[in-house]
Amino acid sequence: MVRPHNRAGSSGRLWEGEHFDNDSKNELRRKKDMEKGSSCSDHISQCFCNSADLILPNSSAKLSGDYHWFGVGRGYCSFLVGILKLALAAIAFFSLFGSLRWMFSVSKPSSNYFLLHGYWSLQKQLISDLSDIQELAFGASRLQEVEFCPQEYENYVPCFNTSDTAEGSQLVHRCDRGSRLNCLVLPPENYRLPLRWPAGRDVIWYSNVKISAQEVLSSGALTKRLMMLEEDQISFRSDSLMFDGVEDYSHQIADMIGLRSASEFNQAGIRTVLDIGCGYGSFGAHLVSGNMLTMCIADYEPSGSQVQLTLERGLPAMIASFGSKRLPFSSLSFDMLHCSRCGIDWDQKDGIYLAEADRLLKPGGYFVWTSPLASVRRSLEDKDNQKRWQLVQQFAENLCWDMLSQQEGTVIWKKSAKKGCYDLRKDSSSLPVCKKGSDVETPYYQPLHLCIGGTHSQRWIPIEQRSLWPSRATVNSSELKIYGVSEELFSVDSLKWKSAVQDYWSLLSPLIFSDHPKRPGDEDPSPPFNMLRNVLDMNAQFGGFNHALLEAGKNVWVMNVVPTTAPDTLPLILDRGFIGTSHNWCEAFPSYPRTYDMVHADRLLSLETSQRPKCTMLDLFLEIDRLLRPEGWAVFRDTPTTIESARVLATRLKWDARLLDIEANSDEKILICQKTFPVDKFKHSS
Numbered sequence: 045m046v047r048p049h050n051r052a053g054s055s056g057r058l059w060e061g062e063h064f065d066n067d068s069k070n071e072l073r074r075k076k077d078m079e080k081g082s083s084c085s086d087h088i089s090q091c092f093c094n095s096a097d098l099i100l101p102n103s104s105a106k107l108s109g110d111y112h113w114f115g116v117g118r119g120y121c122s123f124l125v126g127i128l129k130l131a132l133a134a135i136a137f138f139s140l141f142g143s144l145r146w147m148f149s150v151s152k153p154s155s156n157y158f159l160l161h162g163y164w165s166l167q168k169q170l171i172s173d174l175s176d177i178q179e180l181a182f183g184a185s186r187l188q189e190v191e192f193c194p195q196e197y198e199n200y201v202p203c204f205n206t207s208d209t210a211e212g213s214q215l216v217h218r219c220d221r222g223s224r225l226n227c228l229v230l231p232p233e234n235y236r237l238p239l240r241w242p243a244g245r246d247v248i249w250y251s252n253v254k255i256s257a258q259e260v261l262s263s264g265a266l267t268k269r270l271m272m273l274e275e276d277q278i279s280f281r282s283d284s285l286m287f288d289g290v291e292d293y294s295h296q297i298a299d300m301i302g303l304r305s306a307s308e309f310n311q312a313g314i315r316t317v318l319d320i321g322c323g324y325g326s327f328g329a330h331l332v333s334g335n336m337l338t339m340c341i342a343d344y345e346p347s348g349s350q351v352q353l354t355l356e357r358g359l360p361a362m363i364a365s366f367g368s369k370r371l372p373f374s375s376l377s378f379d380m381l382h383c384s385r386c387g388i389d390w391d392q393k394d395g396i397y398l399a400e401a402d403r404l405l406k407p408g409g410y411f412v413w414t415s416p417l418a419s420v421r422r423s424l425e426d427k428d429n430q431k432r433w434q435l436v437q438q439f440a441e442n443l444c445w446d447m448l449s450q451q452e453g454t455v456i457w458k459k460s461a462k463k464g465c466y467d468l469r470k471d472s473s474s475l476p477v478c479k480k481g482s483d484v485e486t487p488y489y490q491p492l493h494l495c496i497g498g499t500h501s502q503r504w505i506p507i508e509q510r511s512l513w514p515s516r517a518t519v520n521s522s523e524l525k526i527y528g529v530s531e532e533l534f535s536v537d538s539l540k541w542k543s544a545v546q547d548y549w550s551l552l553s554p555l556i557f558s559d560h561p562k563r564p565g566d567e568d569p570s571p572p573f574n575m576l577r578n579v580l581d582m583n584a585q586f587g588g589f590n591h592a593l594l595e596a597g598k599n600v601w602v603m604n605v606v607p608t609t610a611p612d613t614l615p616l617i618l619d620r621g622f623i624g625t626s627h628n629w630c631e632a633f634p635s636y637p638r639t640y641d642m643v644h645a646d647r648l649l650s651l652e653t654s655q656r657p658k659c660t661m662l663d664l665f666l667e668i669d670r671l672l673r674p675e676g677w678a679v680f681r682d683t684p685t686t687i688e689s690a691r692v693l694a695t696r697l698k699w700d701a702r703l704l705d706i707e708a709n710s711d712e713k714i715l716i717c718q719k720t721f722p723v724d725k726f727k728h729s730s
Contacts, residue, residue, distance in 0.1 A: 190666070190696050192722070193227035199254045199352070200229055200670070202632035204344035204363060219631040224663070228697065229637045229670045230722060236276075237675060241358045241577040241599055245329055247279050248356045252638070259348035280326060280357065290326045297412055300449035300456045307334055313507030315516060315621045318378040318404060321386025325354030325361065332359075335513055337601065339378075339623045341371070343387075344634075355639040358577040360601050360623055363634035366397050369489040372626045374615045375498035376406045379507050384414040391417075391432045395439030396494045399475060402443045403497035407461040408506035411445065414454045421452070442475045443496065461506035463499055486612050486626050502526045503615055516621040517591050527616045534586060541592035548679060549596075551704060551716060574599045576641040580633075580671060583607055583648040584624060587617040603640075605633075607648065609655050629667070630659035638673045646681045649690060665693045674721040679714065681706075687713040698722075 193200065203219040234251035238244045255278075294306040303312060309331070317338040319328055328338025340361035342350040354361035364371050366388050381401050390398050390413070401411060417433055440447065444460035466477050478495035485501060498504065503526060510516060521531040553568040556575075577600055581589050584604035593600050604624030606614040617624045627633060629652050645668075653661055668678055678699070680690050687703065694701040699717040706712050 188696065189698055191227050192230050193225055195230055197225065198230055198232050199636060200225065201344060201363065201636055203634065224632065226666065231638055231674055235674065238356060238673070241574045244358050244577065247277055248353070250276050250278050253353050253356055255348045255353065280324065280329070290330050294330055296451065296454065297456065300451060300454070301410060309334055309336055310513055313408065313510055313512070314379040314410070315513045316378050316618070316623060317380045317382055320366070320381065320383045320388060322350055322354060322361065324350060325357055325359040327382060327384065328359050329357065337621070337623055349636060352636040355578060355636065360603065362625065366400065368492060370400060370487040370492055371404065372488050373404055374486040374618055375403050375501055376503050377404050377618045378409065379406055380410045380412065381405055382412045391435040394494055395442070395475065396492050398439045398443060399494055399496065400492055402459065405459045406507050407459060407504055408508055409459050411457045411459065412454070416453060418450065418455045419453045420450065442469065442471065463504065466496060486614050488608055488626050488628065503619060513621050519616070519620060527613070529586065529616065537586050537588045538591065541588035542595065545592040545596050555702065555716065555718070573597055576600050578640045579603070580640045580643045581605060582629065582643060582645045583610060583651065584617060586613055587620055587622045587624070589644060590622050607651060609651055629664060632667055633671060635671060637670050640671050640676060641673055642677045642679065643668050643672055644679050649680065649682050649686050661689060661693055665697055669697050669719060672719045674719055676719050678717040678719070681712055681714055683711060684713045687715050690715050
C-alpha cells in the first residue's frame with residue numbers, strides 16, 4: 045500500500061491530503077475486489093495481470109499517477125484484454141479476407157493442378173489462422189481430457205440405437221448427430237486383449253462380447269459353430285461332431301457349382317463373398333484358407349451380435365440390413381452372395397430384396413441360399429411354403445438367374461453374364477432395367493429400387509474373364525481407363541504405400557519394444573507379422589495401403605472406406621479383390637466398439653474438416669477411439685498444421701502420441717498414436 049508522506053507548507057499538505065484520499069479509495073477498491081474473490085478469471089487475463097504487477101508495482105507514489113491513468117488493477121487488465129481481443133479479431137478478419145481474395149483471384153486457373161494446389165493452400169492458411177486464434181483464446185483449457193462414458197455404454201453403437209417405426213421392430217441405420225456421446229466408451233470390466241491370429245479365429249474371450257450362455261447354446265443356424273470350452277473362453281468348431289461340419293457344407297456348394305472341391309473356388313473366379321446373416325462367421329473363416337475374402341453383414345443386435353463376434357474373431361464384418369435402403373456397396377461388387385437361414389424374406393415386396401442382391405452380384409456370380417423353404421420335400425408338404433418358393437423362383441427368372449442345382453435345403457443360382465438376356469424376357473411383368481439416372485454406381489443408403497441395376501456400368505465383366513487372385517489386385521492400364529485413373533498416378537500411389545508400410549513397421553518397432561533389453565548397437569526386433577489383424581483405412585483411395593500390407597506378408601484384412609466427400613474409387617477397390625464400403629465420416633461407422641487393431645487416416649482430417657457442413661476433428665477422434673481396441677494403433681498422415689491439432693486432441697483422449705517428420709521440406713507429417721488400456725478404471729485380468 046502507498047502511504048502518505050508528511051511535508052511542510054500548506055500547499056504540500058493539501059496535495060498530500062488529495063493523494064491520500066485517492067490512495068484510500070484505491071485501497072478500499074482493492075479490498076472489495078479481494079472480498080468478492082475477483083481476479084483475472086481467464087488464462088489470458090491472469091497472464092496480463094501478473095505482468096502488470098511486475099511492471100507497475102503498487103509501491104511507489106511516483107508510479108501511482110501512471111497506474112491510476114491505466115485504470116488501476118482490473119481496469120488495466122481489462123484494457124489489455126480488450127486490446128488483445130481487437131488484435132485477434134483483426135487477425136481473423138484480415139486472414140479470412142486475404143484468403144478469400146486470393147481464392148477469387150484464381151477463378152481462371154491455368155490447369156486443374158494449380159486450382160487444386162491453391163485450394164489446399166487456402167485450407168492450410170485458414171486452418172493455421174484459426175488454430176492460432178483458438179490456441180490463444182482457450183489456452184490450457186484445450187488440454188482438458190475427455191471423460192469416460194458410463195459403463196452401460198460399453199457396447200454403444202450410434203445410428204442403430206433407435207427403432208424405425210416404419211420398419212416395425214427392425215433396427216435400421218438412422219444417424220442423428222446430436223445424439224452422439226462426447227465421451228470415451230469403456231471396455232467391459234473383465235476385458236482381455238484378443239488372441240493373435242490365427243489362434244484368435246477359433247478362440248475368443250467370453251467377457252469381450254455381449255452374449256449370454258443361453259444365446260450360445262440356442263444358436264442353431266448352420267454357420268453358428270461354437271461351444272463353450274471354459275468359463276472365460278468361447279471356442280468355434282466348424283468340424284464339431286455335434287453338427288454337420290462347415291467344411292462338408294463348402295464342398296457341397298463346390299460340387300453344386302460343378303467344381304471338384306472348395307479349393308477350386310478361386311479358379312472359378314470367386315474371390316469376394318458377401319455373407320448375409322453370417323452367424324458367427326464360420327463360413328468365412330473356413331474360406332480364408334482358400335484365399336477367399338468374406339464380408340459378413342447382419343442387422344444390429346443389442347446382444348449376441350453376429351457382427352461383433354465375427355469381428356472379435358478377426359474376420360471382416362459390418363452392420364448392414366436388407367431394409368428400406370440400398371447397402372453402401374458399389375454395384376457389381378461381389379463374386380458370390382451367401383445366405384444360410386439369414387432371415388431375409390426373399391419372396392416379399394415383389395422381389396425387391398432379390399433385386400438388391402442382384403445389384404451387388406458381379407455378372408456370372410453365384411447366389412447360394414440355404415433355407416427350409418428351399419427344401420423340395422418340405423415345400424410339397426406345406427402349401428404355404430410351396431407358394432413362397434414358387435415366388436422366389438419366379439423373381440430369380442426375372443433377374444435372368446439360371447438355377448444350377450438344388451439339393452436338400454440348398455439352391456444355387458448363377459447371374460447372367462449377358463445383358464441381352466433382359467431384352468429376351470417375354471413376361472410382361474418382368475422386372476425392368478433401371479434407368480441410367482437411378483442406376484447409381486455407389487449409392488449411399490438410397491431407397492431401394494425395384495429394377496435391375498448395374499447394367500449401365502463399364503465394369504460389366506463376367507467373373508470368369510477377370511484375373512484370378514492374386515493377379516486381380518494388380519490392375520493394368522486398359523482396366524484403369526474404366527475407372528478414369530491414369531497408369532502413372534496408380535503406379536505412384538502403389539510405390540508410396542509400399543514404402544509407407546516399411547516405414548510404419550520400422551517406426552512401430554521402438555515403440556513396441558521400448559523396454560526390450562538389448563546391447564548397444566543392436567537394432568530393435570521387427571514387430572511380428574501378425575501383430576495386427578483388423579485394419580480400418582478411413583480414406584482408402586485406390587486400396588494401395590491394403591495391397592502393400594499383403595505384399596509385405598502382413599496377415600491382415602483391411603476395411604477400405606471411401607468417404608462420401610472424396611472421389612468414388614470404391615468400384616476399383618472392390619474389383620481388385622479387396623473389400624470396402626462408402627461412408628460419411630460425420631456419422632458413426634456401422635460397427636461395434638473395440639473392433640479394429642489399427643486405424644489409418646491419410647489426409648482424412650483435412651478432407652473432412654474442410655467440408656460444409658463439417659464434422660469437428662473431435663467428432664472424428666471420438667469415433668476412432670470407439671472403434672479402436674485397447675492398445676490399438678492410429679496412424680495419421682496429413683499437413684503439419686492439421687497434425688499439430690491432432691496431437692493436442694490425442695492428448696485429450698489419453699492416447700500416447702508420437703509426432704514424426706516424413707522427410708525434410710515435406711508437406712506431410714505422421715502422428716502415431718496408441719490407445720491406452722484404462723487400467724486406472726478396472727483391475728483387468730492378465
